Amino acid sequence: MMTAAEGAGRFALPVLSWPQTALQGTAGVALSLLLFLLLLRLFRSHLPGTPRPPRVLLDLGARALLLYFAAFLATGLLIGLFSGGEDSARPGGVELGMALTACMNAAVIAVVLAWGRLRLGLRARDLGLFAPRPAELLFAVLAMVAAWPAFHGAALLNAKLVQLCGWQPYQEVIQSLLADPELRRSPFLLSCIVVLVPLLEEILFRGLLQRALRAVLGPAPAIAAASLAFAAVHDVQSSLPVLVVGAALGIVCEATGSVLAAALAHSAFNGCMVAFIVVYSA
Numbered sequence: 001m002m003t004a005a006e007g008a009g010r011f012a013l014p015v016l017s018w019p020q021t022a023l024q025g026t027a028g029v030a031l032s033l034l035l036f037l038l039l040l041r042l043f044r045s046h047l048p049g050t051p052r053p054p055r056v057l058l059d060l061g062a063r064a065l066l067l068y069f070a071a072f073l074a075t076g077l078l079i080g081l082f083s084g085g086e087d088s089a090r091p092g093g094v095e096l097g098m099a100l101t102a103c104m105n106a107a108v109i110a111v112v113l114a115w116g117r118l119r120l121g122l123r124a125r126d127l128g129l130f131a132p133r134p135a136e137l138l139f140a141v142l143a144m145v146a147a148w149p150a151f152h153g154a155a156l157l158n159a160k161l162v163q164l165c166g167w168q169p170y171q172e173v174i175q176s177l178l179a180d181p182e183l184r185r186s187p188f189l190l191s192c193i194v195v196l197v198p199l200l201e202e203i204l205f206r207g208l209l210q211r212a213l214r215a216v217l218g219p220a221p222a223i224a225a226a227s228l229a230f231a232a233v234h235d236v237q238s239s240l241p242v243l244v245v246g247a248a249l250g251i252v253c254e255a256t257g258s259v260l261a262a263a264l265a266h267s268a269f270n271g272c273m274v275a276f277i278v279v280y281s282a
Contacts, residue, residue, distance in 0.1 A: 006232020012061055021160050028153025032244075035146035036251065039139060045134035047255045049129070053215040056120045057127075064112045065229070071104035072233060086143040086253040094176045094183060099193045106202040112208060127207045128259035136256040140265035144256075149246035162237055171235035176278050184278050195272055200250065200264035205230045210250055223250035245269060 016024065040047070071175040116280045124130065132140070162168075168175065173193070176183050183189055205226050213222035227246030234242045245266075253262040 001094065004047040004233050016156060016160065018160065021156050025153035025157050026151035026213050028151075028224075032147055032150035032248075034150070036143065036248075039142055039146055040255065042140045042253075045136065045181045046133070047139065048136075050211070050214065050219070050254050050257045053126065053211045053213045054122075055217045056122070057093050057208075057212045058114045060122070061119060062207050063115065064204060064212070067108045067111060068105075068233075071108050075100050077173060094173060094234045095186065095189055098173075098189055098197070102192055102196050102200060105197075105204060109200060109208075113261040118234060127211060128253060128257060129203070129207060130258055130260065132256050132258040132261035132264075136258060137264060140252045140256065141268055143248055143252050144245075144265045144269045147244055150248075151241045154244045155238075158238065158240040161240075167237060171237045174277065178281055181281070184250070184281065190274060194267055194271045198270055199232070199263045202253070202259050202263040202266055205246065206253040206262050210253060214254075219254050223247060223254060226250055267277075 012233055036203060058123050075097075078100055079093070082100075113127070116127070210226035213225050216223070224247070225276035227243050227250055230249075231243040232240045249262045249266055252265050253259055256262075
């Protein structure tokens with residue numbers, strides 16, 4: 001079986017010089033912006049947009065954010081407790097961490113949605129929890145394609161910063177998938193990565209946090225702030241490309257009004273990344 005270091009070495013992005021990294025990153029962002037403008041123009045008659053949410057969502061979003069970060073810290077402590085100090089990158093540790101993360105996220109969402117319904121009278125539609133139309137789904141998937149150049153540029157810059165700081169090149173889950181073929185065949189882990197985690201993260205970051213900020217800040221600042229929070233809860237090895245993905249998902253949610261459209265786009269993106277890792281490692 002290939003070790004994580006060997007897998008990451010085979011899979012690693014090229015570490016370019018700073019001028020090359022800056023050039024490719026700038027070109028990637030510029031191309032993605034151009035593609036997004038083109039998509040928004042092509043789909044403008046099919047995108048309802050997000051109406052200004054009620055200001056009571058600000059209180060709900062603040063509660064969601066506080067509960068989420070408390071759960072985030074508690075999850076780390078529980079993983080350390082249950083693993084008994086063993087390497088958390090081992091197969092059991094990765095699956096345990098994914099299960100605890102999903103359970104914590106689901107618990108936060110359940111508490112916040114119950115509060116919003118019982119105390120504030122909010123409906124699911126107020127949080128963007130409704131099925132998107134086919135044109136909106138197509139826009140969501142194409143938006144992730146449009147984000148790819150910027151994602152690649154951000155990944156190159158992230159690789160440069162990771163090398164500069166002497167960190168491991170890939171986050172724990174990717175290292176484990178690269179190293180262990182059993183994990184790459186785990187239905188539980190793959191369904192969490194591709195289906196469950198994207199849905200829960202989109203409800204939290206786009207349905208609750210972004211909409212709460214949208215009520216007081218407007219679309220662009222709300223997307224930026226929610227994307228920064230989204231990147232902050234991921235490993236530093238992927239923070240910049242995750243920031244790009246978060247911004248793309250924020251645009252999808254803002255343009256379609258549906259958190260579920262963003263969740264589908266997120267699932268499609270994660271699925272493509274996992275498929276690439278599985279095929280590349282085979």
